[in-house]
Amino acid sequence: MIFLKLFWMFLKIGIFTFGGGYSMVALIQNEVVEKEGWMTAQEFTDILAISQMTPGPVGINTATYAGYTAVVNMGLPVWQGVVGSLLASFAVILLPVVAMMIVYGYLSRRKGNPLVDKMLQVLRLTVVGLIAAAALLLLTRESFGIPGLNLQFITSILIFAAVFYFSLRHRTNPIILILASGLVGLVVYSL
Amino acid sequence: MYAKLFVSFWKIGAFTIGGGYVMIPLMEQEIVDRRKWLSREEFLDYLSLSQAMPGVFAVNMATCIGRRLGGFRGVVAAVAGNIMMPVALILMLAVFFRYFRDNVVVERIFMGLRPAVVALIAAPVFRMAKSAKVCWSNCWIPVVAALLIWLLGVSPVWVILAAIAGGLLYGFVAERHKKEGGSL
Numbered sequence: 001m002i003f004l005k006l007f008w009m010f011l012k013i014g015i016f017t018f019g020g021g022y023s024m025v026a027l028i029q030n031e032v033v034e035k036e037g038w039m040t041a042q043e044f045t046d047i048l049a050i051s052q053m054t055p056g057p058v059g060i061n062t063a064t065y066a067g068y069t070a071v072v073n074m075g076l077p078v079w080q081g082v083v084g085s086l087l088a089s090f091a092v093i094l095l096p097v098v099a100m101m102i103v104y105g106y107l108s109r110r111k112g113n114p115l116v117d118k119m120l121q122v123l124r125l126t127v128v129g130l131i132a133a134a135a136l137l138l139l140t141r142e143s144f145g146i147p148g149l150n151l152q153f154i155t156s157i158l159i160f161a162a163v164f165y166f167s168l169r170h171r172t173n174p175i176i177l178i179l180a181s182g183l184v185g186l187v188v189y190s191l
Numbered sequence: 192m193y194a195k196l197f198v199s200f201w202k203i204g205a206f207t208i209g210g211g212y213v214m215i216p217l218m219e220q221e222i223v224d225r226r227k228w229l230s231r232e233e234f235l236d237y238l239s240l241s242q243a244m245p246g247v248f249a250v251n252m253a254t255c256i257g258r259r260l261g262g263f264r265g266v267v268a269a270v271a272g273n274i275m276m277p278v279a280l281i282l283m284l285a286v287f288f289r290y291f292r293d294n295v296v297v298e299r300i301f302m303g304l305r306p307a308v309v310a311l312i313a314a315p316v317f318r319m320a321k322s323a324k325v326c327w328s329n330c331w332i333p334v335v336a337a338l339l340i341w342l343l344g345v346s347p348v349w350v351i352l353a354a355i356a357g358g359l360l361y362g363f364v365a366e367r368h369k370k371e372g373g374s375l
Contacts, residue, residue: 056277096246100254118362124323126354129336143305163310185303
């Protein structure tokens with residue numbers, strides 16, 4: 001049963017997300033692309049592009065979109081895709097919200113537990129690796145072109161380098177970077 | 192009160208593109224300065240709690256503030272408000288984008304922006320490495336985590352569970368060490 005599987009998967013993704021939206025993106029990518037093969041890495045990259053350009057948390061947006069795509073890719077009708085995406089969005093926030101409501105009373109008084117601090121320190125380091133893995137897994141031929149001296153691959157590498165630089169050094173708004181890259185693509189590939 | 196919570200978080204959700212941390216200034220302005228629901232110190236306390244807990248940062252913040260102001264119903268109002276617009280918008284795009292995907296112009300645009308999207312995932316790795324204080328003695332942790340997931344196909348869930356267990360053990364040993372050192 002696809003819906004049950006989807007619900008369980010996104011419950012898991014929600015509670016294992018530490019350190020923000022990108023770690024959720026990494027978990028979703030691992031489940032729907034690597035493990036289940038519900039969509040290609042390229043399709044997931046497209047979903048991510050749209051999720052970053054629309055308002056709201058990137059993690060939730062990606063969950064909503066991936067839930068829809070997973071169901072529709074199975075050949076099921078659009079309305080079932082809508083059910084799937086709402087289910088994924090609900091599941092992904094359910095456990096964190098419950099957990100937050102439980103610890104709320106506790107931690108607001110008793111902050112700075114050294115044991116928890118140490119654990120979070122290790123967790124933060126691990127999440128860096130988790131997101132790095134997601135980025136590495138998205139470096140595919142479908143998204144970058146076949147390595148070599150051809151137009152698509154060279155353009156892709158230049159765009160990657162430029163966006164990486166502007167995002168890291170100048171914290172340029174991601175929407176501007178995505179739109180500019182899309183424009184470059186349109187011009188270069190139309191020539 | 193519930194209506195105000197809903198509207199405030201609806202605004203925060205609907206007008207912040209780029210997710211999570213972009214929301215902080217808007218949230219602070221709305222909740223501390225405009226509505227005066229929390230003092231700045233309380234806001235910062237909730238901020239660090241939301242970052243430490245699992246889940247999406249913005250939703251965690253909505254849960255905290257909703258709970259504080261209106262109990263369970265407050266949580267429902269704040270969280271629903273926060274994600275309503277983004278979810279509705281994404282759904283619309285998801286349904287319609289399928290029909291445009293094979294269009295030549297759209298395909299060219301996406302050929303250009305796909306590498307950008309991957310770069311936008313790679314950049315936070317380095318930003319987060321800085322804030323997680325990666326150094327020579329601990330850089331093996333992210334490296335091993337990345338290799339396990341990337342090359343060996345280990346599920347990130349196991350990697351995170353191992354990190355939680357390892358982190359607790361490390362904390363436990365460090366505490367013990369400190370106590371023994373103090374008694375000497």
